[in-house]
Amino acid sequence: MGDAINLIDRDYTTVKSDDRVSKNIIKTRKLSFKRIAERWAEFRLSLMNKELERAKENLVKDNYHVGTSGLSLGSEAKMNRRTAAVARLEEKIMILKREDVPTDYRKNRAIKLRNNMMANLTYNSANAYSVEEDKIDKVFEEEQASVVPETNEGENMAAVATSEDIDVEKVSAANEEKIADDVEKAMHEDVSREDISSVIDSKFADLEENANVGNFVSRDEVESAVQNAIDAVEEDSDTHEVAAEEVHENVSEQPVEDSERVHVSQNESTEAKVNHFDSEGEVKPREGYVPMTDDQIAEARRNIEYEKYEEIYKTLWEEKKKRFKDALQEIKNSAKRNIVPEVPMEEAVRDEVVVTPEREEKVEEYTTAKEEEKPKEDLHMDYTDATKRDVARAIGKETSVSGLAALKERALKLREEQENARKDQEAARREQVEEAERAMEIRRQTEAKKEAYAEKFRALEEYCAALEEDTKSIRSSAAISRNDTACNRRFIESRVAEMTDYDERIQEIDSIIDSPENGRSR
Amino acid sequence: MENHDIEKKMMSIVAEDGSVEEVEVILAFEFKDTKKEYVIYTKNEKDENDNITVYVSNVDRSSGDPKLMGVDDEEEWNRVKDVLRELSKAE
Incomplete structure (x- = not known):
């Protein structure tokens, strides 16, 4: 049969259901049900573990810069964000595996990770601080380290790496609270839908301005696709691929049976999108929307995963292309014309210009030498600056698939x-x-x-x-x-x-x- | 690994009349060629033979929020069933 699938794990918290949706029902034996559920559960756990490994790698394999007093602003934000990500994933895995999760685990774990990082940073040849290979395990230990970071003696940088410059000892209670606030902020910034929405607004505005492809891609589609991509967590590399050869018609010991199916029409209307713009043509803010600060926007922009966007755009483009083609076919085949004949059709001669006394004058205007010198109309239309409306209008005239x-x-x-x-x-x-x-x-x-x-x-x-x-x-x-x-x-x-x-x-x-x-x- | 060791993934289905039904998702996948997404869920209903009823829906995200749709195409339906048969086999 040659089918291949990707197992996925997306957001299904709340979904709508049309009452007319067909009830595709299957009755499964207990063992079959169990095997299916287990396969998916294993996939979910492995996905989460891979994401955790990546998050840990991101944390320990990067360079951190030191500012006038401690880490530079950018490096501090980066470390807070990454420690928060590791703590969040660890907690999710614990929940997934139904293990006991201590109270405030995420916050406390992020603080510990940060302290361990600070205690194990070493000056490197790139004029920055990083964690050496043999100290990576210490970062993720449960015990909190209290070692002063080593300095590179050969570089004579003693003035840089003194305890005055880097607070490498156990964080004081006051500082710990501040760090906790920063970490909490980073944790929320990580997964806030409003932040995603805001970033997409700005990105989409740029796209509309620069892409010159009209309104083929809607903002909501991009937002939805990005949220799905974030939830799926690099599904392309992490999803379980069932090879084409695996899926074939076979009689198993525990056959899967279908009982009843109710056929319904597939032509459900899509939800109309209204009230997205105000009278000035500006996008209306969503309810409860809190604008991001410049720092947050800059941080979000740095976090944009371009590869996912590229995939999303390609997917959406394919979808739009299909619809556009369908529309093209529909218009070609439609017999409807919004043209009101000036004379009753039975009196009109087919394929000839219907001339009225007034129109005859106008026809002469179109037969000047200047008009005759006009070059032959090129049927290939230029869509360089075309909007969706322009294209739709053009479809009503002559159209070309190559265009x-x-x-x-x-x-x-x-x-x-x-x-x-x-x-x-x-x-x-x-x-x-x-x-x-x-x-x-x-x-x-x-x-x-x-x-x-x-x-x-x-x-x-x-x-x-x-x-x-x-x-x-x-x-x-x-x-x-x-x-x-x-x-x-x-x-x-x-x-x-x-x-x-x-x-x-x-x-x-x-x-x-x-x-x-x-x-x-x- | 036993299924009960892993946290269940629940899904709230909102009907047109506003009523909400909690179901358990047991599988989600997409076909690589069509990119169509499917979710298999159960309400833990059993019949007299202890067979468990599972529901199959296509997930449409084109309008923003996910929406459950039916699988009406015969060929598509057969493909989905094949997937489930294959996954239900012992490894």
């Missing part, structure tokens, strides 16, 4: 160019932000170095001054000592002279006393 093909080709090409241009723009913006962050970082480092140098210089100056002072003091002390020495020498000399004088006088006196003339007998 549609050319228009479609042009639309696809324009769309592709637009998407490429957008990707370039986003890449340029990202690069600009990163370079700006880097410039700020370099400036900060330079300032720090300059300050350190100035401090050292001052210290050296003071040292010199102290040396000089000390030297002076020593010299002064030496001078004093020398002076004292000189004084003592002079004193000694004078005393020695005095002693010598006294000695002489003593000798003189002794010579007088001891003289024989004095007759003393000794």
